[in-house]
Amino acid sequence: MSDTPTAAPVLYSGDRLTQARAFAGLTDEALRVRAIRAARDKDAEDLWALTLACLSSDTSAGVRVSPHTLRAYKTGVKVLLEHACTHAWNLTHPGRREPALYVASLSASGLKPATVQARVAAACALYRALRWAGATDADPFGDVKRPKDRTKGIVKNPPYRADFVQAMLAEADAQEAVLVLLLTHAGLRIAEALAVEWGNIDLRRRRLLVAHGKGDKARIVPLSAKLREALEALKAETVSTPTSRLFSFSAYSSAYERLQKLALKCGREHEFRGFHAGRKYAGTQLYAAVKDFTRVAGFLGHEQVDTTRRYVELPEDDLDEVMEGFV
Structure with missing residues (x-):
């Protein structure tokens, strides 16, 4: 039976x-x-x-x-x-x-x-x-062709501009400033940023441990001087009410609403495009400094360098000086 x-x-x-x-x-x-x-x-x-x-x-x-x-x-x-x-x-x-x-x-x-x-x-x-569950053997979408987007992601959703990031930081409270900088300086995904705990941060060594990145991979991220300063300010605010987490909110929707209102406060709400443009900002800034996609891939937590290329906006005049020397 x-x-x-x-x-x-x-x-x-x-x-x-x-x-x-x-x-x-x-x-x-x-x-x-x-x-x-x-x-x-x-x-x-x-x-x-x-x-x-x-x-x-x-x-x-x-x-x-x-x-x-x-x-x-x-x-x-x-x-x-x-x-x-x-x-x-x-x-x-x-x-x-x-x-x-x-x-x-x-x-x-x-x-x-x-x-x-x-x-x-x-x-x-x-x-x-x-x-x-054993309800079917069907895999009906296995061979279905999916539409491809011929427009590069860096074109559709480019990195934030430096003046926009600075404007946001100028109006941000302590928590918002740390969140903005975790995205734009540390290059964290929003889920990674919201999961950061004080125990993951080593201000003396200027290091942040991303304990559970995408695919449950851990990585170490260096902390910029501006991010360390923002973390110190936030820590000073929370001395009276110690907590393991950085933020009083943990939901994606709450973080989005906070930054959306912050952009509105700056009078630049039309420039806010969510979180990923901040991560692209970090990748673009780092590549401009090191000119090495492999190092940027490690920083962003990408397994494939080809993925990282979609996060870096190259300047239009990137080859001008090289071409000038052609003989």
Whole structure:
């Protein structure tokens, strides 16, 4: 007699590991039936919970998948399910041409290639979870062609300009100043910046430990004089209320709102483009000083130097002096 599910797994009520255990702890048959039922009903809540459990327990990043990636995946799963409902998809046995039509519809709706790619990545994550649960063998997006963006990222979203960074720092409070400088001087990703604790900082040796970078890789980042000064000021402010974390906020949305309001305070809200332009600022400034992509890659925490090239804006006159000497 095959096992049958006796109770639905508890949806997310703690950390990601708790969520993963709620599903992984089921028998194979119970998990398979649960997943098939969710796919049949196109149950967005249950399918996302299943995807999250798979991402947390059966991928290399595991429970350290970044909150930003999870937000993008959750949105992508929701969009796919809306499309599947509208076009009467059978999720466990999708039509051979349906996935390509889905991608085409995303492009036709006016989404940028990068956004379409993110939606497809989310769809792949959902189907990986369904396969993990034994609900299907289908991998419908495995061979689907994805649109490519021919415009370089450094052109679409260039580094912040120095005068904008200085204007932000001039109006920033102690926490905002440290956050701006962790992005623009230390070159941290926003998730890395928000996770920094005082125990990661060695002001005497001018070093910052990024304990859990992308892919759970650690690295050491040097601290600029201006960043050390900002950290000292923040530390002095928090002496009466000691805490392990630098910031009183930890959510991506809270950090975004703080810097957006800061740009508005400067009268330059139209120049604020999120966090990544700050990281590109750091990469561009460092490359201008060392002229070595390999060293910049290590600083930014990139495995591939080709990735780093997308973070560095080269000046238009970069080759002028070299060309002048041609004979």
